Amino acid sequence: MPVDLPHVSAPAPAPAARDRVTTRVRLDLSYDGTDFHGWAAQPGQRTVQGELEKALGRIARVPARVTVAGRTDTGVHARGQVCHLDLPDAVLATLPGRSDRTPAEALVTRLAGVLPGDVVVHVAREVTEDFDARFGAQWRRYRYRISDGPAAHDPLRRDVLRHRRPLNVAAMSRASAALVGEHDFLSFCKPRVGATTIRELRELRWERPGEGRADEGLIVATVVADAFCHHMVRSLVGALIGVGEGRRDEDWPAQVLAARTRVSPTRDGAGSAPLCPPQGLTLDHVAYPPDEELAAWAARTRTLRQPLSMDQPESAESD
Structure with a gap:
């Protein structure tokens, strides 16, 4: 007598096999901190993070949140600041328009058109998910x-x-x-x-x-x-x-x-x-380690630097 076997669904594809949803992008930037109330976004204050995320939002038409190497204080400047963000692949693909620029190159050009004069993004590059601007820094x-x-x-x-x-x-x-x-x-x-x-x-x-x-x-x-x-x-x-x-x-x-x-x-x-x-x-x-060491270095730094109370996040640098 035939036996009805339970239906077994095909296994879901492994995450690595799925199409990417977002890509991590590293930004290298500088700014004159004189007229900023520091790096970190604050309601009612002009900050570097606030201006950068506003500019990214205008270009990408989606909310953008950046992670920075060091949150500088009011009046402090930067020539070699680094941050990262994750952008949807669909957004990145649209940035070059009809030009032959890469999405990263197009992002730099378009940011130059919307950022205020006291902030400059010099380079953008696609990086692996192991890159962390804050915890990955050596x-x-x-x-x-x-x-x-x-x-x-x-x-x-x-x-x-x-x-x-x-x-x-x-x-x-x-x-x-x-x-x-x-x-x-x-x-x-x-x-x-x-x-x-x-x-x-x-x-x-x-x-x-x-x-x-x-x-x-x-x-x-x-x-x-x-x-x-x-x-x-x-x-x-x-x-x-x-x-x-x-x-x-x-x-x-x-x-x-x-x-x-x-x-x-x-x-x-x-x-x-x-x-x-x-x-x-x-x-x-x-400074950051080679790509193959990024994940291990970030994990080590998180262990050393994360505060015991997660209600009090520690800045990698707040000068």
């Missing part, structure tokens, strides 16, 4: 520029701090040496609930470029770390300016580091580092 480099005398003041530059006193660059360089390495930078950070303040400061270097060099006559600090806490770069510079002015001894920044406190310093004792103004600070470069 290190970040900032530069802080100071003009410490009328001869070096340039009214056309908005990325330089005008300082009222001459600074001793050699003393600032010597005082910086004790801060390099992996430390708890609590005294140099505005901590976030549940997030670590341990960072690896890989480079903290001061120079006054000579004649014919870029930034001639200015004082330039180069600061490199795996990541930065909120206000960390500005606090490092603020502490070292005190040394450069002669108001603090060269070992004072090391005492601030060892204090591990958010209590303000006394006249003779160490406490939290002072915060210098934002306008001299520029995000210069963000």
Whole structure:
């Protein structure tokens, strides 16, 4: 007697076999932070993220949300900022129109037509889903520029701090040496609930470029770390300016580091580092590993940097 067998549906195709729905796109951009209320979108405020996402929405005609390497503060600039977003494949396909440009090339051209003049997207490129602008970064480099005398003041530059006193660059360089390495930078950070303040400061270097060099006559600090806490770069510079002015001894920044406190310093004792103004600070470069290492690096960074309380997201950089 024949037996009725249950109907078995064919297995659904594996995700890899399905057509792609979205493509991840990396954007490399720069901006003059003077007239922005920082990177992160905020209601009623002009921000870099707000302007960029508004421009992307006009072009793509769908909501666009970007993830950034470092959320810079009000007044902070960027020459080498990086972010990523996921765009529908159907949208990407329409961007070149009748031209022979790639979708990524067309996106850069079209963004140039709608972004304000103080934001520029230099390059767009399609990347794998393993690329994460924030957690995938291996290190970040900032530069802080100071003009410490009328001869070096340039009214056309908005990325330089005008300082009222001459600074001793050699003393600032010597005082910086004790801060390099992996430390708890609590005294140099505005901590976030549940997030670590341990960072690896890989480079903290001061120079006054000579004649014919870029930034001639200015004082330039180069600061490199795996990541930065909120206000960390500005606090490092603020502490070292005190040394450069002669108001603090060269070992004072090391005492601030060892204090591990958010209590303000006394006249003779160490406490939290002072915060210098934002306008001299520029995000210069963000470095990423080779493509085959992106996923592992991002997973490692998430483990190290994610706050214990997910209600208090930690910024990779908030200077």
